[in-house]
Amino acid sequence: MSENQKKPKATKATKKNLPKYKRGSDQAFINVTNWKSKIVLKQTKNKNESALLQAAQAENLLTESAGYLEAEGLEKTYKFTQQQIGENVDLNSAQKIFDLNLENFGPYHIDYTRNGRNILIGGRKGHIASFDWKNAKLKNELHLRETVRDVKWLHNESLFAVAQKKYVYIYDHTGAEVHCLKKHIEPHALDFLPYHFLLTSIGNQGVLRYQDISTGQLVAEHRTGMGACKVLCQNPYNAIEVLGHGSGVVSMWAPSSNQPLVKMLCHKGPVQSIAIDRSGTYMATSGLDGLLKVWDIRSYKELHSYYTPTPAHSLDISQLGLLSVGYGPHVTIWKDALKIKQQSPYLSHMMPSKSISSMKFVPYDDTLGIGHSSGISSIIVPGAGEPNFDALETNPFETQKQRREMEIHSLLDKIQPDMISLNPNSIGQAASTTREERVKAAKERLLENMAEKKENGIQLKKKKRGRNSAAHRFLRKRQKNVIDIKKLAALEKIEKERIEREKKRQGPNPETDTGALASFYADKKKR
Amino acid sequence: MKVKALSRSTSDYVRERSSDIQRLPRNFDPALHPFERAREYTRAVNAAKLERMFAKPFLGAMDGHIDGVYTLSKHPWDLGSMISGSGDGEIRIWSLGSQKTVWKAPNAHKGIVQGVCPIPGNETDRFISVGFDKLVKIWSVHESGANTSGIPDPVATYSGKGLLSGVDHHRKKPQFATSSSCVEIWDVNRSEPISTLTWGADTVNTVRMNQTETNVLASCGTDRTIILYDLRSNSPIVKLVQTLRTNAISWNPMEAFIFATANEDHNCYTFDMRRMNHATNILKDHVSAVMDIDYSPTGEELVSASYDRSIRLWNAREGKSRDIYHTKRMQRVFCARFSMDSKYVVSGSDDGNVRLWKAHASERLGPKSTRERNIIEYSEKLKERYQYLPQVRKILKNRNIPQPIKKVSKTKWTMIESQKRKEENRRKHSKPGSVPYVSERKKSIVAVTSK
Numbered sequence: 008m009s010e011n012q013k014k015p016k017a018t019k020a021t022k023k024n025l026p027k028y029k030r031g032s033d034q035a036f037i038n039v040t041n042w043k044s045k046i047v048l049k050q051t052k053n054k055n056e057s058a059l060l061q062a063a064q065a066e067n068l069l070t071e072s073a074g075y076l077e078a079e080g081l082e083k084t085y086k087f088t089q090q091q092i093g094e095n096v097d098l099n100s101a102q103k104i105f106d107l108n109l110e111n112f113g114p115y116h117i118d119y120t121r122n123g124r125n126i127l128i129g130g131r132k133g134h135i136a137s138f139d140w141k142n143a144k145l146k147n148e149l150h151l152r153e154t155v156r157d158v159k160w161l162h163n164e165s166l167f168a169v170a171q172k173k174y175v176y177i178y179d180h181t182g183a184e185v186h187c188l189k190k191h192i193e194p195h196a197l198d199f200l201p202y203h204f205l206l207t208s209i210g211n212q213g214v215l216r217y218q219d220i221s222t223g224q225l226v227a228e229h230r231t232g233m234g235a236c237k238v239l240c241q242n243p244y245n246a247i248e249v250l251g252h253g254s255g256v257v258s259m260w261a262p263s264s265n266q267p268l269v270k271m272l273c274h275k276g277p278v279q280s281i282a283i284d285r286s287g288t289y290m291a292t293s294g295l296d297g298l299l300k301v302w303d304i305r306s307y308k309e310l311h312s313y314y315t316p317t318p319a320h321s322l323d324i325s326q327l328g329l330l331s332v333g334y335g336p337h338v339t340i341w342k343d344a345l346k347i348k349q350q351s352p353y354l355s356h357m358m359p360s361k362s363i364s365s366m367k368f369v370p371y372d373d374t375l376g377i378g379h380s381s382g383i384s385s386i387i388v389p390g391a392g393e394p395n396f397d398a399l400e401t402n403p404f405e406t407q408k409q410r411r412e413m414e415i416h417s418l419l420d421k422i423q424p425d426m427i428s429l430n431p432n433s434i435g436q437a438a439s440t441t442r443e444e445r446v447k448a449a450k451e452r453l454l455e456n457m458a459e460k461k462e463n464g465i466q467l468k469k470k471k472r473g474r475n476s477a478a479h480r481f482l483r484k485r486q487k488n489v490i491d492i493k494k495l496a497a498l499e500k501i502e503k504e505r506i507e508r509e510k511k512r513q514g515p516n517p518e519t520d521t522g523a524l525a526s527f528y529a530d531k532k533k534r
Numbered sequence: 535m536k537v538k539a540l541s542r543s544t545s546d547y548v549r550e551r552s553s554d555i556q557r558l559p560r561n562f563d564p565a566l567h568p569f570e571r572a573r574e575y576t577r578a579v580n581a582a583k584l585e586r587m588f589a590k591p592f593l594g595a596m597d598g599h600i601d602g603v604y605t606l607s608k609h610p611w612d613l614g615s616m617i618s619g620s621g622d623g624e625i626r627i628w629s630l631g632s633q634k635t636v637w638k639a640p641n642a643h644k645g646i647v648q649g650v651c652p653i654p655g656n657e658t659d660r661f662i663s664v665g666f667d668k669l670v671k672i673w674s675v676h677e678s679g680a681n682t683s684g685i686p687d688p689v690a691t692y693s694g695k696g697l698l699s700g701v702d703h704h705r706k707k708p709q710f711a712t713s714s715s716c717v718e719i720w721d722v723n724r725s726e727p728i729s730t731l732t733w734g735a736d737t738v739n740t741v742r743m744n745q746t747e748t749n750v751l752a753s754c755g756t757d758r759t760i761i762l763y764d765l766r767s768n769s770p771i772v773k774l775v776q777t778l779r780t781n782a783i784s785w786n787p788m789e790a791f792i793f794a795t796a797n798e799d800h801n802c803y804t805f806d807m808r809r810m811n812h813a814t815n816i817l818k819d820h821v822s823a824v825m826d827i828d829y830s831p832t833g834e835e836l837v838s839a840s841y842d843r844s845i846r847l848w849n850a851r852e853g854k855s856r857d858i859y860h861t862k863r864m865q866r867v868f869c870a871r872f873s874m875d876s877k878y879v880v881s882g883s884d885d886g887n888v889r890l891w892k893a894h895a896s897e898r899l900g901p902k903s904t905r906e907r908n909i910i911e912y913s914e915k916l917k918e919r920y921q922y923l924p925q926v927r928k929i930l931k932n933r934n935i936p937q938p939i940k941k942v943s944k945t946k947w948t949m950i951e952s953q954k955r956k957e958e959n960r961r962k963h964s965k966p967g968s969v970p971y972v973s974e975r976k977k978s979i980v981a982v983t984s985k
Contacts, residue, residue: 028562030570062562069561070546077536092537100539202569243568285565373539389539397566398558404547409556419580422572434571435923 024063030055071394073327074373076354085339085355089386100387103141103374107382109134114364115378118167120160121201122403123370123392127167128383129158131364135169137180140376140385147182159197161206161220162417163410168206170194175208177220190225191216196239200246203422205262207248209236215248217262217424226424227262238278242304244287245431246422251278255294262424269429271307273300282322282330289345291330293319299332301345311348323375325368325391329353331375333363338377340388356386371396371403476504578920581913582929589895591859593878594633595887598626603882606869607650607661610745613874617661618888619647625663627675628888630878637675639686643667649701651710653722660689662722664698664712670720692725694718700740704765705748713738717753717763731763733770742783746790750807754780758980760795762807774810775980782826786850788833794850796824799978800946802838804850810982813975817848819855821942826869830876830893837879837893839867842939845881847893858933859891 039045076092078084093101109115112130119126126140133151135158138144146164157170165180168188175191178184193211200207204221213234217226231250238251247268248260255274258267274294282291283304290302299319300312321333330341342353358379365378372392377384396403405413426434440448478497485494549556564570601621609615615636616628623643629636643665652661659675671688678686696714703710708722717738718727737756744750749765760774760783778798786792786804792814794804802817802824822842829836829850836848845867846855865884872879872893879891892899902910920926935943961969 028564030564065560065562070559071540071542074539075536076538079535082535087535091535092539095535095537096539097541099541099543103539202573246569285568371540387539389537392540393561393566394540395559395561395563397561397563399560400566402558403542404544404557406556420573420576422569422576426572426575431569432571434575435920 021060021063021066024066025059028059028062030059069395073394074389074391076389083351085352087354089356092387092389096387096389100373103372103385103387106384109382113382114362114380115383116155116158116365117367117376117378117383118158118160119367119369119376120164121162121370122396122401122405123372124403125160125164126376126383127158127160128378129155129169131155135178135182137164137167146180147178149178149182156195157197159199159206161199162201162204163414165410165414166220168197168199170197170208170210175206186223188218190228191218195235195237198239198241198248200241200248200427201417202420203246203424203427204418205246205424207239207241209239209250211235213252215239215250215260219424221418221421227265229260229262229265231258231267233258238281240281240283242283242287242290243285244283245429246427247429249281249283249290251281251292253277255296257281257290257292259429261427261429263427269307271302273302274298276318279318279320280322282324284324284328284345285326289324289328291322291324291345293322293332301330310345313344313348321363321366323366323368325375325388326370326393327390329368329388329391331366331368331388333366333377336361336363336379338363338366338375338386340375340391342390354388358384368392370401476501478504574916575920575923577913578916578923578926579929581916582920582926584913585896585917586929586932587896588898591857591892591895592861593890593892595861595863595889596628596633596635597887598635598638599624599886599888602865602868602884602886603888604646604868605649606871606880606882606888607652608871608874608880609652609661610654610874611652611656616871616880616888617650617652618882619643619650619663619665620886621646623647623665623667625650625673630873630880630890633890637686639673639678639688641685642671642673642688643669648697648699649712651701651703653703653708653710654705662701662703662710664694664701666697668694668696668698668714670694670698670701670712672722690725692720694727699738700742700753702741702743702751704743705745707748709765711741711743711751713741713753717741717751719765729768731768731770733761733773734759739780740782742785742793744785744790744793745787746785750790752783752785752793752807754783754795760805770985772807772810772982772984774805774982776978777980778978781824784827784829784836786829786833787831792833794827794829794836796827796838797978798823800824800840801978802827802836802848803978810984811976811979812973813978815851816853816975816978817855818853819846819858820844821939821946825867828871830872831874832876835872835876835893837870837872839870839881839883841866842942843867843883843936844939845870845879845891847879857895858935859895860936860939861889863887864889 039048076084089104093104109130112132112134114131116129117126124139125137127137129135131154133153133155135149135151137146139146151171154172155169159168161167166177168175168177173193175188175194176184177186191208194208195210198207204219205226206218206220207215209215213231213236215229215231219226233252233254233256236250236252240249242249250258255272255276255278257271257273257278259269260267273292274296276295279293279295288303288305290304293299295318297315297318298312299315301310303310315334317334319332319334323331328345330344332339336358338356339352340354341349343349361379361381363377363379367376368391369376370392373387373389375386375388402409478500481497547557599620603618603620605619607617614629614631616630618628619625623641623645625639625642625647626635627637642663645666647663647665650661650663661673663671663673670692672690674689677689694712694714698712698714700713701710710720712718715737716730716732719729720727734757738753739755741751741753750762752760752762754760756779758776758779760780762771764771780795780797782796784794791807792804794802796802800820800822803813804815806814820840820842822840824838824840826839827836834850836850838846843864843866844858844860847857848855863885867881867883870879870881877893879893881889917930921930
């Protein structure tokens, strides 16, 4: 009896999960008439459905659940201090709250590896260190004695890039310099696209550069034409690079196009920071105009905006969608702030007499790393990280052998840079229009454009290609009123050419010019 | 305050002993797997590249025959051997494993050996051969003398009436059929044919017995006919006349009513013997006469040997070849056979060599681990899924075709196009309906007569 009751219950729970795992629509092949194709499509559909069901059922096997923080009675979650939270969580978690005082070399930039195991810190005055932060194991430490503007891990913890005073440098896990990328001049910000193996940089010149780190090639170099730029962020959904400019414009770039795919005016002052959530739906921007805005980047529309007491210097969005905002010494964390406008933050944290320079949520963990003027801090943010990781994608507990194997596999699956586009699912999709239709539409657009220009009084150049003959040119250069033999000959030639053209346009006369009887007609004419 | 922060215990995620397998928790949430399509496409391109990279189908040439090899036969009870007959009357048995001759009979016939065929059964090592010397000889590897140096004697010799051109054995009964000016049915133990079957043809090229529906046999003659006979009534059933003559026939081992033919008009056809008024499929790719055709034991694939010095492999249900095999030294190919495990293809050509090929060019030989099998299956699926995308298709379809074949196929294409154009013009300028459209599968058929 108990089994009979359990079964439908399980399916109900599974059914609820189904939409999450669904890919594409069922409507795609409605007009198929061929019976063979119909069978194939039906089989494919059945397979897809069973795969969908299995994926949804596999949710039962997930072991971890997301963290949470709830207030009881008159408490407010944003009133809780890190000390209070630390006292109420388990020891393992409590150890994640720490501060590193590095007062001489700040402010610090930080970055975490994709599995969240390692942290890389870079002090403005040349101090670089990377360590396994959970076990507090230092991996390497460097003093570059040069300005460091940004640091970035590459595909795993074996390599990292540093934006130094003049160039971008790549170091290995021991801290040895591996490469100096001399094409990346005066870089301000770095980013890395892990599935494409592309290192991107933007700097003082306002040139966005893409470097393939697996082949070493400079894939693309785009002049933004909008001056120096310090804000670089990627859309994790489609690998589009997003730049925040001094004019308040946010532009989106792909290596295949030297013009921005999208340009949107977001702020009435320089853009300070950008963050995009992992589904590629929401973008948060902050500007020197003291506003924090949330955008829907599918429709490029503003959803809502917040005032910040002082301009927010850094933003980040966690895997589960928490938005962290850093301004001055303050960090506020907002829950559900992307979907709905919130009245009060979820958590807040203050570090007196320090100013925040960079913030990163740790992947697959409930922790936020903060780089500030005098070192780095780490605080607990319950409910930030994805609880269940996929070990074949990124594995926080990977062994050395697994890491090596993963490296090989990800290199084999490296996506070509020209496949980056706004819609990452466009590949393998059937085109809705034929080539001829597209060409026709393009032609119509062109004609419309021309008509519009005419209306607006813009003179179009009269280009007559291939209509210029030697006789014409001769006539143009002669005086108009002088008539001599040469001119008459030229006129005759032009007239002859005209008749021939006319004949050609009309096509052959079926009676006289072709067929078995043509020669007779020709003879007649001669006579 | 109610609080819970993520706190993973290492012991839950790391294996306890080094002998355990690594723990790999999965999460199928699409949000954790970005760029699914692009990554899968990349994998498909890589799979296609790897397939072509490992495509090395040629395993070896077995030399020994002095004249060209004009007939080949596989042993249905023995995976590793092939019997071949050559133009100078020599018969050899080859071991495919060691790629060597294990038995030979020089001067088995005077003139060309036209057909060899093993006598089925576990106990017997006998086989029959026929030649242009009008003799049917029955051989046994052990009784006729097993060594490779001496000259073995046949166990029995029967004399036929005309120039014998083919032989095939009955699946169960001790009977075999030969073709000459007519089709003759013999008992293995009698020196005279037990019956004679004719229907018009003055010379019969080949005779082939159906191995499933064992009372049916097919023959093809120089008068461009294919005739099916029934042994029970001892009479022909149906006669099919085509525009050009058929060189070889092969019965589908899985679908008893289907057979494939190799035609002089560069095409192969498959027919359903119940409805002979149209071909069930046309296989077009060869640029010269097709000399031989053979079904794989699965009935899914075909191999054909052609006068254009190439072998082609086909999916039996498709119209274009899956692969083309050729070598610089291979001359006109007169016979090709699938091995009984459908993993290898053997061909015999004018240059006197018997060649051994893989049936799937890029397949790795030898046992495979489960992981390897999984990967192969996955990449097969990927290739199937992305086969229509230009880059994948280009890689998968590309073959290095010898210049002569390329040239001829170009000319052939032009000819076909001009014929089509001409027909279309004729249609345009005649009374509507007087030049009807004839389906490609019916075009080559002149007449079908049933008794």
